[in-house]
Amino acid sequence: MATDKSNFQLVTNGILQENPIFKLALSMCPAVGISTTVMNGLMLGTAVLFVQVFSSVTISLLKNFIHPRIRIPTYTLTIATWVTVIDLSLAAYFPAAYAQMGIFVKIIVAFAIITMRLEMFACKEPVSSSFWDGLGMGLGFMVGMVVIGLVRELLGSGAILGHDVLGFKPLLFFILPSAGFFVVGLMMGFFNWIEKYYAARKRGNR
Amino acid sequence: MNRLHYLAIVTVVLGLLGLGGVVQAADLVSKTEFAAENEIIVHFSNPVDRTQAADPGRYVVFEESDPDIRLNISTIVVSENGREALLTFDEPLNSAKTHIVKTSGIGGVAESSFSVSKSYFGYLISILISALLINNFVFTKYLGLCVFFGTSKRKQTAKGMGVVFTIVIVVSVSMSWVLFQYVLRPFNLDYLQIVIFIGLTSLTVQAVDTVLRKVNPVLFKSFGVYLVLVIANCVIIAVPLLMASNGYNYFETFMLSLGAGGGFLLALYLMSSVSERVELAKVPPSFKGLPIAFIVAGQFAMAFLGFSGLQLF
Numbered sequence: 248m249a250t251d252k253s254n255f256q257l258v259t260n261g262i263l264q265e266n267p268i269f270k271l272a273l274s275m276c277p278a279v280g281i282s283t284t285v286m287n288g289l290m291l292g293t294a295v296l297f298v299q300v301f302s303s304v305t306i307s308l309l310k311n312f313i314h315p316r317i318r319i320p321t322y323t324l325t326i327a328t329w330v331t332v333i334d335l336s337l338a339a340y341f342p343a344a345y346a347q348m349g350i351f352v353k354i355i356v357a358f359a360i361i362t363m364r365l366e367m368f369a370c371k372e373p374v375s376s377s378f379w380d381g382l383g384m385g386l387g388f389m390v391g392m393v394v395i396g397l398v399r400e401l402l403g404s405g406a407i408l409g410h411d412v413l414g415f416k417p418l419l420f421f422i423l424p425s426a427g428f429f430v431v432g433l434m435m436g437f438f439n440w441i442e443k444y445y446a447a448r449k450r451g452n453r
Numbered sequence: 454m455n456r457l458h459y460l461a462i463v464t465v466v467l468g469l470l471g472l473g474g475v476v477q478a479a480d481l482v483s484k485t486e487f488a489a490e491n492e493i494i495v496h497f498s499n500p501v502d503r504t505q506a507a508d509p510g511r512y513v514v515f516e517e518s519d520p521d522i523r524l525n526i527s528t529i530v531v532s533e534n535g536r537e538a539l540l541t542f543d544e545p546l547n548s549a550k551t552h553i554v555k556t557s558g559i560g561g562v563a564e565s566s567f568s569v570s571k572s573y574f575g576y577l578i579s580i581l582i583s584a585l586l587i588n589n590f591v592f593t594k595y596l597g598l599c600v601f602f603g604t605s606k607r608k609q610t611a612k613g614m615g616v617v618f619t620i621v622i623v624v625s626v627s628m629s630w631v632l633f634q635y636v637l638r639p640f641n642l643d644y645l646q647i648v649i650f651i652g653l654t655s656l657t658v659q660a661v662d663t664v665l666r667k668v669n670p671v672l673f674k675s676f677g678v679y680l681v682l683v684i685a686n687c688v689i690i691a692v693p694l695l696m697a698s699n700g701y702n703y704f705e706t707f708m709l710s711l712g713a714g715g716g717f718l719l720a721l722y723l724m725s726s727v728s729e730r731v732e733l734a735k736v737p738p739s740f741k742g743l744p745i746a747f748i749v750a751g752q753f754a755m756a757f758l759g760f761s762g763l764q765l766f
Contacts, residue, residue, distance in 0.1 A: 272743055273599055276687050280595035320655045323684065327648040335644060353694055356651050359599045359685040425754035427595060432740075432747030440739035 254379040261383025268391030268431075269438055273360040277351050278395055279427035285408050288396035290344050292389025294333050294352055296382070299361050301329045303369040303381030310370050322365045323356070330356045360384060399430055481562045485554070485569040490545040493554065493569055500535035501560035507531045512540065513555040516547065517568065524552075577708050582763070584712025590688045591720035592750070592757040597688040602746055604682065604721060611725035615718025617679040619711070622689055625657040626710035629693040630703055643697075650693040658684050688713055723753060 252260070265271055268278050274295075281287045302325050306313075313321050334352050337345045345352065355361070364384050369377040400406055403422030405413035420426050483498040493514070497506075505511065509526040516522065525543040532538075546552065551570040557563065571579075590596045604614040629650050637643060662680050665673040683689060692713045696706045727749050736745050 272602065275598040275602065276596050279598060319684075320652070320659070323651055323655050324648060327651045331644060331647050334647065350691055350694060353647055354596065354687045354690055356647055357685060357687040357690045362685065424593075424595070425751060425758060428747045428751030428754055432744045432751065435747065436737070436740040436744035439744065443739060 252376075254376070257376060257379040258383035258386065261380065261385070261387040262390055263387075265384075266387045266391055267360040267384060268388060268395075269435060271360065271363075272435075273363065274358045274388060275431065276354065278392060278431055280424070281348055281351055282392055282395040282399060282427060282430075283403070283422055283424075284400045285393055285396040286344065287348060288392030288394075289389065290337075290341070291348055291351060292385070292392045294337060295355055295358065295361075295388045296385030297333050298326060298329045298355055299364065299385040299388075300378060300381040301332075302326050302361060302365060303377040304374055305329075306365045306369040307372060307374045307377035313370070318366075318370065319362075322362050325365075326361055327356050360388065395430060395434065398434065399426070481556070481560055481565045482567045485567060487546065487548045487569065487571065488539065490548070491542045493540045493542075493546070493552065495538045495540065495554065497536050497538070497560060499560060501531075503531045503535050505559050506535065506538050511557050511559055513557075514540070514542070515553055517551040517553050520553070577704055580705055580708040581712040581715075584709050585716045585719065586757070586760040587763055589716045589720060589757050589760075590691065590713050591717060592754045593761075594691070596691050597686045597717060598750075600682050600686045601717075601721065601724070602743060602750075604679070605724035605746070606728050608722065608725045608729065610679075611721040612718075613676055614679045614682065615714075615721045617676050618683055618686065618689075618717055619714030621654075621657055621661060621680070621683045622692060622714045623707070623710045624661075625654045625689065626692050626696060626706060627703075628653050628657065630696060630701075630706045633693070633697050646694065646697055647690070651690055654689050655684055686717075688717060720753070724750065 261267070267273050268275070277291050281291065302322070305325050306322060309321075330353065333355070337348075337352060364381065368380050372380070397407065399421045400408075401413070402418045403416065403420070403426075405411060405416045421430060481497060481499075482495055484496040486494050488494050507529045509529055512526055512529070514524045514526065516524075524546070526540055527543050528541045530539045530541075540554075548571055551568050553566060553568050555564070555566040557565075559565070570576075584590070588594060591598070591601050600614070604610045632649060632653065633646070637645060637649065658680055662673075662677065665677065665680075692710050696709060699705075701709060724746075728746065731745060731749065740748075
């Protein structure tokens with residue numbers, strides 16, 4: 248069975264329609280925990296992107312050899328292998344950023360989003376579609392993390408990527424760890440409001 | 454009869470653990486303890502010369518793990534009868550660590566060294582309290598949020614999920630500890646941590662699932678659904694990783710996992726109680742569902758910040 252979506256649609260699906268953070272509300276832990284700066288979002292987003300793409304491709308390649316009853320443990324072990332690879336490479340090449348992300352890189356292994364994509368998509372589809380789907384989901388996660396990081400960094404410390412742009416700190420509160428919940432909650436509410444607004448306008452036009 | 458028997462064993466074990474912490478050097482000093490955050494009290498077994506005992510130059514104090522870093526004593530107050538000395542330090546002490554105090558020429562003893570530590574049982578309890586409240590995995594470490602928001606809408610589900618999670622985490626972390634201590638470490642396989650820990654957890658979940666299905670179908674019917682969710686919870690992998698990086702022994706590991714599971718149960722229960730009320734409240738339509746849940750969780754997180762600095766032992 249192959250999907251009827253084009254590669255481009257698969258990628259945009261992950262970024263917009265099924266954004267892992269804002270739409271599916273999966274993998275919220277890093278979105279709340281370490282999204283204080285854009286850089287953190289980019290780093291963890293890249294790590295998730297790699298793990299998602301590699302695991303999707305691996306499972307898609309092996310899908311005919313996996314017995315359905317042990318598929319979940321197989322997914323878990325595949326993800327764990329790729330997470331170990333990413334974890335060790337980040338620790339070797341970007342020690343400073345790695346130290347800041349702490350335990351969160353290792354915890355990618357328990358992210359619901361990756362297992363979900365393997366179960367819903369990669370175990371049924373050919374390798375190339377799985378690759379594009381994984382890329383879309385990973386990018387979607389990265390975009391979500393960067394957007395939250397942007398809001399928190401800009402409002403919390405008046406900077407973007409460490410460069411001071413505003414010259415003052417509008418809401419210092421946003422940089423505090425516990426504000427992560429508030430930021431994510433407010434942004435979700437805001438996106439819901441936009442969606443409702445456009446839906447209402449569409450109905451009005453018709 | 455049986456219950457009494459267990460109670461007796463537990464009491465004896467706890468008693469031994471409590472005694473384990475009070476190891477003292479023989480003659481000069483009878484007892485030592487931590488007082489305020491930068492104070493140590495030394496009880497001498499015999500009255501000592503007060504001017505000698507009040508001389509900071511005669512004491513050397515350091516943490517057992519780094520003997521090179523000497524801690525500066527600012528003042529020493531000796532009691533009237535010369536049997537008690539209160540050592541005040543420039544900086545707060547980390548009372549979770551064992552400190553070594555060396556004295557020279559006090560009470561006619563040329564050299565003497567003794568350790569100051571909290572009782573081991575108190576230390577274990579502090580690990581439990583820390584994982585439960587101070588470093589609650591949900592509200593101060595932001596882990597396990599997917600499952601947390603998914604199962605905190607009803608008190609019934611919250612309790613079920615919390616209990617199943619606590620049981621699974623205690624069992625799987627105990628097994629992880631054995632494997633880490635006796636296989637991974639001796640063979641220098643530390644880099645396999647993630648694979649081994651998550652593999653063991655999914656095995657535990659599978660085993661509990663199979664056993665429960667056969668042994669107690671009624672229980673399985675009410676709790677079986679949550680078993681699948683356990684594996685998608687980040688806390689279940691964070692705890693063994695913490696255990697490995699801190700080098701905990703078995704009792705410490707057990708307390709950490711119990712605290713993590715209990716903390717998750719507590720967080721779920723608190724959140725579900727609020728969620729049931731929020732449903733009756735007038736929430737702006739855009740904020741219904743997840744957004745308002747996040748904001749409530751944010752308030753809980755701020756409330757839990759109040760536990761930081763809590764020290765019972």
